[in-house]
Amino acid sequence: MNILLAGKTHQVSEGATGFDLFELREVIAMHVNGEARDLSHVVVAEDKVEGILIDSPAGLEILRHSTAHVMAQAVQELFPNAKLGIGPYITDGFYFDFDVAEPFVPDDLKRVEKRMKELVGKSQRFTRIEVSDEEAKRLMADEPYKLELIGLKSEDVQEGSVEVSAGGLSVYENTNPDGSLAWRDLCRGPHLPNTRQIGKSFSLSRSAAAYWRGNENNKQLQRIYGTAWATKEALAEHLDRIEQAAKRDHRKLGVELDLFSFPEEVGSGLAVFHPKGGIIRKVMEDYSRAKHEEAGYEFVYTPHITKSNLFEQSGHLNWYSDGMFPPMKLDSEVGEDGEVRKQGVDYYLKPMNCPFHILIFKSRSRSYRELPLRMFEFGSVYRYEKSGVLHGLTRVRGMTQDDAHLFVTQDQLQQELTSVLKFVLDLLRDYGLNDFYLELSTREEGNPKFVGEDAIWESATKTLEQVANDSGLELVADPGGAAFYGPKISVQARDAIGRTWQMSTIQLDFNLPDRFNLEYVGSDGARHQPIMIHRALFGSIERFFGVLTEHYAGHFPPWLAPVQAVCIPVADEFADYLDIFASSLKKEGMRINVDHSDSRMQKKIRDHTLDRVPFIILAGARDVEAGTLAFRFRDGNQRNDIPLEEARQLIRDAIGNKEQV
RNA sequence: GCCGACCUGGCGCAAUUGGUAGCGCACCACUCUUGUAAAGUGGGGGUUACGGGUUCGAGUCCCGUGGUCGGCUCCA
Numbered sequence: 001m002n003i004l005l006a007g008k009t010h011q012v013s014e015g016a017t018g019f020d021l022f023e024l025r026e027v028i029a030m031h032v033n034g035e036a037r038d039l040s041h042v043v044v045a046e047d048k049v050e051g052i053l054i055d056s057p058a059g060l061e062i063l064r065h066s067t068a069h070v071m072a073q074a075v076q077e078l079f080p081n082a083k084l085g086i087g088p089y090i091t092d093g094f095y096f097d098f099d100v101a102e103p104f105v106p107d108d109l110k111r112v113e114k115r116m117k118e119l120v121g122k123s124q125r126f127t128r129i130e131v132s133d134e135e136a137k138r139l140m141a142d143e144p145y146k147l148e149l150i151g152l153k154s155e156d157v158q159e160g161s162v163e164v165s166a167g168g169l170s171v172y173e174n175t176n177p178d179g180s181l182a183w184r185d186l187c188r189g190p191h192l193p194n195t196r197q198i199g200k201s202f203s204l205s206r207s208a209a210a211y212w213r214g215n216e217n218n219k220q221l222q223r224i225y226g227t228a229w230a231t232k233e234a235l236a237e238h239l240d241r242i243e244q245a246a247k248r249d250h251r252k253l254g255v256e257l258d259l260f261s262f263p264e265e266v267g268s269g270l271a272v273f274h275p276k277g278g279i280i281r282k283v284m285e286d287y288s289r290a291k292h293e294e295a296g297y298e299f300v301y302t303p304h305i306t307k308s309n310l311f312e313q314s315g316h317l318n319w320y321s322d323g324m325f326p327p328m329k330l331d332s333e334v335g336e337d338g339e340v341r342k343q344g345v346d347y348y349l350k351p352m353n354c355p356f357h358i359l360i361f362k363s364r365s366r367s368y369r370e371l372p373l374r375m376f377e378f379g380s381v382y383r384y385e386k387s388g389v390l391h392g393l394t395r396v397r398g399m400t401q402d403d404a405h406l407f408v409t410q411d412q413l414q415q416e417l418t419s420v421l422k423f424v425l426d427l428l429r430d431y432g433l434n435d436f437y438l439e440l441s442t443r444e445e446g447n448p449k450f451v452g453e454d455a456i457w458e459s460a461t462k463t464l465e466q467v468a469n470d471s472g473l474e475l476v477a478d479p480g481g482a483a484f485y486g487p488k489i490s491v492q493a494r495d496a497i498g499r500t501w502q503m504s505t506i507q508l509d510f511n512l513p514d515r516f517n518l519e520y521v522g523s524d525g526a527r528h529q530p531i532m533i534h535r536a537l538f539g540s541i542e543r544f545f546g547v548l549t550e551h552y553a554g555h556f557p558p559w560l561a562p563v564q565a566v567c568i569p570v571a572d573e574f575a576d577y578l579d580i581f582a583s584s585l586k587k588e589g590m591r592i593n594v595d596h597s598d599s600r601m602q603k604k605i606r607d608h609t610l611d612r613v614p615f616i617i618l619a620g621a622r623d624v625e626a627g628t629l630a631f632r633f634r635d636g637n638q639r640n641d642i643p644l645e646e647a648r649q650l651i652r653d654a655i656g657n658k659e660q661v
Numbered sequence: 662g663c664c665g666a667c668c669u670g671g672c673g674c675a676a677u678u679g680g681u682a683g684c685g686c687a688c689c690a691c692u693c694u695u696g697u698a699a700a701g702u703g704g705g706g707g708u709u710a711c712g713g714g715u716u717c718g719a720g721u722c723c724c725g726u727g728g729u730c731g732g733c734u735c736c737a
Contacts, residue, residue, distance in 0.1 A: 085724090103664065105666090206731060207732085208732030209729090209733060211664095216733075268729090318737070323735090352737065383736080385735085386735065388662060388664095389662090389734085510724070571694055573693060573694085600696060601696070603698070606699055618696065621695095630697075632697055638697065
């Protein structure tokens, strides 16, 4: 019979499997008509077959999932009472969940890893068995969680589930070379042919609890995470990437560079910015204000607390009170006669700025001539995030949003969204972020939680989509991801080491204009409801600060750097020369100083390099004589004999053009 | 919030089976006055997160509180 092998017609005998088709050892599975299959799979006439190499994306998934199996086998050998949860591959690795009486400790992981290496050495075969539901239940009788999955399989199968799929069930058995059964699991496959192919390039990284089937009302199982690669080199590179990422962790750099801290005395998730971090933040804020001013925004200011009725009207208290700090209760005053002299009132810290901006809009009647009306505020908000989710500056309880609310007419919507998106992207580019994609979050059809008329959703979603498409950026759909009150576009940015961060969001709101009865008088003299757009570019300044710190690994470009230049005299006698130079630039507003300390020059270079100062400027006898300076940069490069005026211009340009050096 | 681990001078780390807190960097002083990543000497600084308990004795053991870290769940 004929099959199509790697695009070419091949003649193979009846009953041929992948083992007959591929000689390369690196081929560990195959795609048959687009479906990943074991090599033991029997092909039939006209099948389209492609080999899967172990180091290809599909191959690595199979390798990782197979490694997860071996891990589970090792765990059950060492902990006979451990019950199996699920064990899928994930980015860079895999995990497996177990129900065990005692959580794993680091030493357990070492034992498991050791046992895994032994199992890999045993050359056990992965054997696939297609089974009926009844057969599956019989084989997995001791595994309550697997039984639950078997019961679920027809409905409610999660996307990408590795245990079961909507089709028939299968079980994988690991068998020893002598044919004896070593272990089995309910699994969709495919797998490597043999445990030996897992090799040595895997390691277990950590264990943690995870809710069964991702639901916090379910029992927590113990999850072990691991990473697995096709080669030792690839594993080493992976571990190195993790190490590099750890080095640019903003929490670590925040301490090292003296940027910010989280005093225990203040409370969890509440940051204080130190002078150096304060400079960066101030530059960011100043620049943001200037850009907003240019773009026709008006600045407003609103208080941090409000009486409860505002958030009752907005609905926040109803929907999100768990995420708000509890109220400050002003007790009522009751006279001796029992008469209430003063009503009790609750005040809340604001978790959002929108209701305040809405009140400004409502403070008088509005004409269509005033629209689009753009209100901007650095609004500090407080959200009672669960203690376990706090993370440095990227997830905090007190933050300042660069928040704006735009009130527009239906006709203005597209134009306004287009310019907001351009505004956002331009601003992010100024911060060295220029690799973006967009995510369009839309509502789920038929879900009653989404408010607003169908027609409005439809047209607004279409408008957003059009604006997103017109931007020319990659657009990823996020169906069902919209807030209940409107669809949104979010801008995702990739940082210097390829991680993506959700940055800006542009969100339509069909709810608040309604709840607050917003209206303007149109050219027809009638009252109309404006459309409201929420948008934040940084998201929160704190979060953006954290992301930028990691993006630059603390090497802030000169325009943001807390100290832009430090001058180091080769010997004390040249300090005056540098003082004159530095003060000339200081007058221009530059953050430059001369290091007069007692340390040796080499020591000063080291200190300021570690402090990530962009320009280190040296001068000695040669320079004083020639009227020049020597530059040293953070990467160790130097430029010598630069005339004073050229040196000034070099720094001015780098700052003015927001260049990285 | 849940599970687990952790919390020692500003920072990074030590302290054998519970025996009475050390080191490096930083800081201060003095000496040295230097051409591209660490000069030398001396000095100051910790009621070991906080509160309780066990013990002759607690940084080490137990309980509680706070905080941090890694996950899970969540993120208007």
